[in-house]
Amino acid sequence: MPFSDTGRNTMLSSFVAAYPWLSLHSAYSTSGANEMTGGSPAYARQQAVFDSPSGGAIAITGTETFDVATSSTVAFFGAWSASTAGNFAGMFPLQAGTPKAFTAATSDTITAPAHGLSDTNTVVVWASAGGTLPTGLTAGTIYYIRDSATDTFKLAASSGGAAIDLTAAGAGVMQTITVFTYSAQGTLALSDPSAGSMFTVV
Numbered sequence: 001m002p003f004s005d006t007g008r009n010t011m012l013s014s015f016v017a018a019y020p021w022l023s024l025h026s027a028y029s030t031s032g033a034n035e036m037t038g039g040s041p042a043y044a045r046q047q048a049v050f051d052s053p054s055g056g057a058i059a060i061t062g063t064e065t066f067d068v069a070t071s072s073t074v075a076f077f078g079a080w081s082a083s084t085a086g087n088f089a090g091m092f093p094l095q096a097g098t099p100k101a102f103t104a105a106t107s108d109t110i111t112a113p114a115h116g117l118s119d120t121n122t123v124v125v126w127a128s129a130g131g132t133l134p135t136g137l138t139a140g141t142i143y144y145i146r147d148s149a150t151d152t153f154k155l156a157a158s159s160g161g162a163a164i165d166l167t168a169a170g171a172g173v174m175q176t177i178t179v180f181t182y183s184a185q186g187t188l189a190l191s192d193p194s195a196g197s198m199f200t201v202v
Contacts, residue, residue, distance in 0.1 A: 008056030016050045016058060019079040019089040022190060024066050026073045028124070028140025032080070032088035039069030039185055045083050046190070063191045068182050075142065075179045077190060091140070093124050093177035094190075103171045104134040108163045112174065113151045120159050121145040123174045134170035142177060 003011070023045045027034040036043040046064035068074060079089040102112035102125075117123070122142055127133045137143070143155040146163060154163040180188060 003056070005054075005056050009053035009058075012053040012056070012058040015079075015089070016048075019081055019087070020047050020050075021045045021080040021083055021086065022048050022064055023078040023080055024068065024074045024188060024190075025076040025078055025091060028076055028091055030091075032078055032091070034076075035078070036066070036068060036072060036074065039067050039072075041067040043067050043069060045080060047083065048190075060191060063189045066188045066190065068180075068186050068188050070182060070185050072182045073179060074182070074188055075177060076140075093175050094180065095176070095178035097176035099173045099175050101128065101171070101173055103169075104137075104166050105169045106134075106166055108154050108166050109147075109152050110134075110155065110166075111152050115148075115151065115153065117145045117148055117153060117176070119146050119148050121148075122177050122179065123155070124177050125155075125172050125174045127170075127172050131172065132170045133172045134166040135168035136164050136166040137170075137172070139172075142179065 024036045025034045043066060046066060048064050049061040051059050051061050074094065076091045076093055078091045081087040100112050100115055102110050104110045122144055124140055124142055125133060125137050126139050133139060143157065143164070144159045144161065145153050146156045147154040156163055
């Protein structure tokens with residue numbers, strides 16, 4: 001049964017109250033692994049303030065700035081219950097686009113009507129609720145778009161690389177992702193990374 005906007009907004013209010021601390025990560029995990037460390041000034045989680053939820057989505061208020069050490073790669077942010085240790089709620093791609101549903105057969109071609117993606121764009125994929133990703137794809141792995149057409153595309157492990165071999169059909173949700181690489185000490189300013197909402201209940 002779909003939730004009403006009121007129900008979704010209530011869940012989001014409870015979520016951000018319980019998990020207000022944001023973190024940065026180099027790669028996806030379900031446990032909060034791969035979190036940034038080190039640097040001078042040193043990396044630390046930031047406690048975010050959120051706007052009131054609306055329409056089943058909630059956005060961060062203002063900007064949270066993180067210090068990032070030399071030779072770091074940042075691709076995901078996480079949500080925690082505390083400034084150190086604590087309970088981990090989940091991990092999300094940086095500068096993620098709106099989630100788009102897709103299906104795939106064993107032809108290696110993925111179908112997502114009017115997806116708006118171009119060759120070399122970077123995306124991550126997740127299984128749909130109760131569904132299974134096509135065999136050959138892994139949740140949270142960064143893939144590159146290739147052979148893009150209006151409603152279809154293929155995925156590669158590297159820009160311009162060979163298409164991923166999909167050996168069993170499946171379905172899922174994809175989002176664009178931006179990866180930041182630091183050759184020197186720097187900062188990352190995290191505001192609203194998904195064009196209108198930081199967290200959305202669907």
